Amino acid sequence: MPIEPPYLRIAGGLRRRIVSGELAPGDRLPSTRVIVREWGVAMATATKALSVLRAEGLVRAVPGVGTVVAERPAPGPGGAGDGPALSRGRIVRTATELADAEGLPAVSMRRVATILSTSTMALYRHVPGKAELIRLMSDEAFGERPLGAVPHGWRPALELAARWLRSAYGRHPWLAQAAASFTGPTASPHAMRYTEWVLRALAGTGLPPHTKLHIHLTLFAHVQGLAMAGELESQALQDTGLSAEQWMEKNEPHSNAISASLDYPFLNSLFEHDEFELDLDVLFEFGLRRTLDGIAVMVGETSA
Template sequence: MAPRTPPTPEPPYLAIAAELRRRVRTGELAPGDRFPSTRAITRDWGVAMATATKALAVLRQEGLARPEPGVGTVVVSPPPRATRGPGTTRGPGTAGEGATTSPTASLTREQIVAASLELADTEGLNALTMRRVATTLGVSTMALYRHVPGKAELVRLMTDAACGEVPLGPVPAHWRTGLEQGARWLRAVYARHRWMAHAMASFTRPVATPNAMAYTEWVLRAMRGTPLTQNQKLHTHLVIFAYVQGLSMADDLEEQARQDSGISDGEWMEQNEPRFDAIQSAGSYPELASVTSGGGFGLDLRTLFEFGLGRTLDGIASMIDETSG
């Protein structure tokens, strides 16, 4: 008797997709609930990011999941009774009996942008490629090009979508309150989408999107009652923009360092503290030693942001006073 061939093990991404499908079927995940992100899947299942991406792509192909801008991948409906493989969303006995729906046929630009936002938010802008987005959506790369001509345009659409997630609200009556509100709004956008600080880094070649331009318009309106010239208003806007941009890029670099090293900021400081102590022990940096000795100083980028914003606005207030006089 010939030896029995052992069954081929199921690919990890299919096993993960099956478990997430089970959670929907049992009600653990309801329509509108968010599926675990690719980062959460890599952590909980101990798999590579590409495997996590494939698992969510299977659910999208089945019509069970869809990307939601600013949210992630969410449940759209219970799984079909008989799944015939990726790309099949209907089987016999369902509406449209005997028909199959290709994910390419129903693909929209909004879905592409939402999937791209989730990918960039999770893995950074360097991970964003047209091929990677196509894999996430379970379609061919060429299918994406029917809606978006290339990565540059895709990033522009992503930036516009990100800027349109949360409205700025009415412009405050006082210019300082308005500039504070605008700066904190922009800071929050960058906190949700860290890659944007790099995508919007150019001042001479700004990203042309309606929602980004609406932010500029809002800030300029906040200064409408001041005696500043048009040139001074625009420069004021750009100075505050640059300030928020710089700290937000630092935020992104800090997060990348945490991911690359796998250690927290406190752990990193503990490991490097002997080196700093050795450098300062010669007494060559007395002023630096005086402000950092005793462990009383802990750098917090949020505190630094508020301190720097306040001092920037103090300077603008002085310019307004001088102009008024």
């Protein structure tokens, strides 16, 4: 009786685990390194065993993840698998709804997979990982409501752009934090379209190209910073169960003790006569107008 080659013996063992359901669609198979260690074979043998299963259509390679069990064909009409098919768009929409409801920290590939009633590894067929998922969510949010035509005059145009961005953050409070997580340029068409719109609004100002980009980034940072402050406040409420007023009341004795030290005379003088309440909407308007005033000076100097 001919002896079965080691790679076929390994492939047979993995095949039985797949057929029995021990390894479900989307589950990761042992890596070649694990196979080498557990079966005591060479790396080439381990690679050949996985190649056999791949040729049979039982497994597939996922970049950055490894070899996973391939999805089984969905049942026909009337079968158990008649729900919406898993797709990148459905995954992004589900993750966006989750972030809208619970904040960005709640989003994970495992959590999204649970909501979609599928395995975590099945998501990797459509989205490489969490970072790419968040990028896709952000770009979809930026493309939700187009800015429209650029109005005449750079100032009303920039004001419109800032208010549009603030409304986007209002619909998706997690978006500011997500955008801040990208430390370099990203291929996000809708986000890039927003930048292009702002640069077009500044086209007739005569300002140097890099100055226009700095203006865009300054306005973007102003809106984003306030949106992140609002989101952090909401997250703190969710984590502690205390509203801003309740938090202030709880910390009032400590704040009063610091004020009584007389180490901060100028800061204390701000509150001697009138109550001060931090309002992010007021701060947004103040920062926007002062920024636009500064840009107006730059444009005037360039024209002169």
